[in-house]
Amino acid sequence: NDDVDDFIGFEFEMVNIGVQPLEDMFVGFFADCDIGPRNTGGIAEDDLPGFFDGSVRAADNSQVPISVAYMYDCDGDGGLAPGFIGIMFLDHPIDPSGEVAPVRVAITSFNHFSGNQPFDRGGDPNNDAERYELLSTPGFDQTPPLGECGKANDFRILLATGPFVELPVDESLIVRSAIVVGQGESGLKQHAADAALTYYGAFFDKDLDPSTGIQG
Secondary structure (H helix, E strand, O other), X not given: OOOOOOEEEEEEEEEOOOOOOEEEEEEEXXXXXXXXXXXXXXXXXXXXXXXXXXXXXXXXXXXXXXXXXXXEEOOHHHHOOOEEXXXXXXXXXXXXXXXXXXXXXXXXXXEEEEOOOOHHHOOOOOOHHHHHHHHHOOEEOOOOOOOOHHHOEOEEEEEEXXXXXXXXXXXXXXXXXXXXXXXXXXXXXXXXXXXXXXXXXXXXXXXXXXXXXXXX
């Protein structure tokens, strides 16, 4: 229905098939979103990245925490490409103390890249050491203000979460995420909230007794 047709959920299971525990793991999602009509050339040159972390009111009127990285076509290609596309984490192991896993499900680092710059000048990572450096360094690249087309370019984005302190041999780490689309930033955030609500589930006090159920 209309509440669940603008996102796709993914479950990734990462298994340690080595002979040593994996330490200080980070999980990342790299995306090169070229936004525009499929049969038009040069559509990537006027794209912009963005990031949102906050609460959004979902379809059931509850406030849902959202952490989403996104991209969009700055001028909307004359109305042909008004959509925003975002990527978010829905679930992974957490630790309220922050000792063995992140304290909450969220993006812990966000990077964007444009042009053919070398890595040390903000370009794409080219090897495992550079990739791990980006994944493991907390921080969020500053994004251009919404609709500032003078800074548009062929952007790529990288979002990450972690660290997960140790993954023993033959054990697995499961991370669930979603790709979300929406018309405009507000539409994207609304559908991201709907995706989170769909995953987390909605609870109803059917017997009208607050002492029973998930809280009682």
